[in-house]
Amino acid sequence: MNSLVPVIAERFSKHFPGKPLLVVSPGRVNLIGEHTDYNEGFVLPGATDKVVVFAVAHRADGLCHFVSRDFDQEYRCELGQFHRSPLHWPDYLQGVLDQFLKAGQRLGGISCVFGGDIPIGAGMSSSAAIEGGLAFALNSLFGLKLDSLDLVKLAQKAENEFVGVRCGIMDQFINIFGQAKTVLKIDCRSLEFEHVPFEREDLRVVVSDTLVRRELASSEYNVRRGQCEAGVQALRAHDPSIRSLRDVTLDLLRDHRSEVDPVVYRRCEYVVRENIRVAEGCAALLRNDFAVFGGLMNMSHAGLRDDYEVSSVELNALVDAARRVPGVLGSRMMGAGFGGCTISLVEAGAVPEFETRVSRDYEAETGRAPKIHVVRIEAGTHAVDLG
Numbered sequence: 001m002n003s004l005v006p007v008i009a010e011r012f013s014k015h016f017p018g019k020p021l022l023v024v025s026p027g028r029v030n031l032i033g034e035h036t037d038y039n040e041g042f043v044l045p046g047a048t049d050k051v052v053v054f055a056v057a058h059r060a061d062g063l064c065h066f067v068s069r070d071f072d073q074e075y076r077c078e079l080g081q082f083h084r085s086p087l088h089w090p091d092y093l094q095g096v097l098d099q100f101l102k103a104g105q106r107l108g109g110i111s112c113v114f115g116g117d118i119p120i121g122a123g124m125s126s127s128a129a130i131e132g133g134l135a136f137a138l139n140s141l142f143g144l145k146l147d148s149l150d151l152v153k154l155a156q157k158a159e160n161e162f163v164g165v166r167c168g169i170m171d172q173f174i175n176i177f178g179q180a181k182t183v184l185k186i187d188c189r190s191l192e193f194e195h196v197p198f199e200r201e202d203l204r205v206v207v208s209d210t211l212v213r214r215e216l217a218s219s220e221y222n223v224r225r226g227q228c229e230a231g232v233q234a235l236r237a238h239d240p241s242i243r244s245l246r247d248v249t250l251d252l253l254r255d256h257r258s259e260v261d262p263v264v265y266r267r268c269e270y271v272v273r274e275n276i277r278v279a280e281g282c283a284a285l286l287r288n289d290f291a292v293f294g295g296l297m298n299m300s301h302a303g304l305r306d307d308y309e310v311s312s313v314e315l316n317a318l319v320d321a322a323r324r325v326p327g328v329l330g331s332r333m334m335g336a337g338f339g340g341c342t343i344s345l346v347e348a349g350a351v352p353e354f355e356t357r358v359s360r361d362y363e364a365e366t367g368r369a370p371k372i373h374v375v376r377i378e379a380g381t382h383a384v385d386l387g
C-alpha cells in the first residue's frame with residue numbers, strides 16, 4: 001500500500017471524528033499521443049505510483065470542509081455555495097461537487113483531508129488526480145452507483161467549467177481506468193480503450209521536472225485548440241464529413257495546404273502525424289520493440305517543439321541532455337507543455353548516470369537543478385483499507 005495512506009489517515013484523525021473512506025488517486029505519464037485527445041485522436045497514458053490520497057467522511061451540517069496537507073491550508077464552503085478561491089486548489093474540489101449537483105446527484109456535507117507526492121503543475125496531472133479521487137470518493141460515500149466513465153466525464157467537466165481549462169479527456173480517463181503494468185491506448189472519440197502491456201524489468205520510465213511552471217489555464221493551450229478547430233473548419237469546406245483532425249489524413253491535408261493558414265497547417269500536421277505515431281508505438285510495444293518505441297518518442301518531441309510549438313528552452317534542454325546519455329531509448333516533453341516535465345525511457349542500469357548527467361547538463365544550461373523521478377505504472381483510483 002502507498003506509504004502516504006497512513007499519513008493522510010492520521011492527519012484526518014487530528015481534524016475530524018470517525019473513520020474516513022481512504023482513496024488513492026494516481027498522477028499519470030503519457031508515453032505518446034500529446035495534444036491529440038481534444039482532437040478526438042489517440043493517447044497512450046499510464047497511471048503512476050505518484051498519487052494523491054484522500055480521507056473523506058460524511059458530516060451532518062451540510063458543510064464541505066477540506067484540509068490540504070501539502071499546502072497546510074483549509075477551505076470551507078456550504079454545499080452548493082461554491083466560489084472560486086484565491087487558494088486555487090479548492091476549485092478542483094468545488095468543481096467536482098458542483099458537477100455532481102448539476103447532474104442531479106444527492107450529496108451531503110463532507111470532511112476531507114488530502115495530500116500526495118505528485119509534483120504540482122508539472123504535467124503529471126495532479127489536478128485530474130484531485131478531481132478523479134474526489135469523484136470516486138463521493139460516488140462510494142453516497143452510494144451513487146455512477147459508473148467509471150460517468151466519473152471520468154464529471155471530473156473532466158469540473159476542470160472545463162469550474163477551473164476554466166478546456167482540457168481533453170486523457171488525464172481523468174487514465175486516473176480512473178489505469179491498471180498496473182499496462183498503458184492504455186484510448187480512442188478519445190469512441191472512448192474505447194485497449195490495455196497495452198508495458199513491463200520490462202530492464203527499463204525504467206523517468207520523469208524529469210524542469211521546475212518551470214506555466215498555468216495551463218493561461219491561454220496557449222486554448223489557443224492550440226482554437227487553431228486545430230480552424231484547421232477543421234477550413235478542411236470541412238471540402239469534405240463536410242470531417243468533424244475533427246481525427247478524420248484528416250496527411251494526403252488530404254497536403255492537398256489543401258494553400259487554403260490553410262501556415263501556422264494552422266503546422267499544428268494540424270503535427271496532430272495527424274502524432275496519431276499515426278500512437279498506432280505505430282502500440283504495434284512496437286506489442287512486439288516488444290522498445291527501441292522503435294523510443295524513436296517515436298523522439299519524433300513526437302520534435303513535432304511538439306517545431307510544429308506544435310509547445311515546448312520550451314528548459315524542456316528542450318532536458319530532452320537533449322537525456323538523449324546524450326547511453327541507454328536512453330527515447331525522450332520527449334510530456335503533457336500540455338511550456339514547462340513541467342519530460343518523459344524518458346531508460347535502461348535500468350543507465351538510471352544513475354542519467355540522474356548525474358542530466359542534472360549537470362541542465363544546470364549548466366539553465367542555472368537550476370531539475371527534479372528526477374523514476375516512476376512505476378500502477379493502478380487507477382481505488383479505495384484502500386488500513387484494517
Ligand code: GLA
Nearest residue numbers: 034035167168169170335336
Ligand atoms: C493536458 C490536458 C490533456 C491533454 C494534454 C496534452 O494534460 O489536460 O487533456 O490535452 O495536456 O496532450
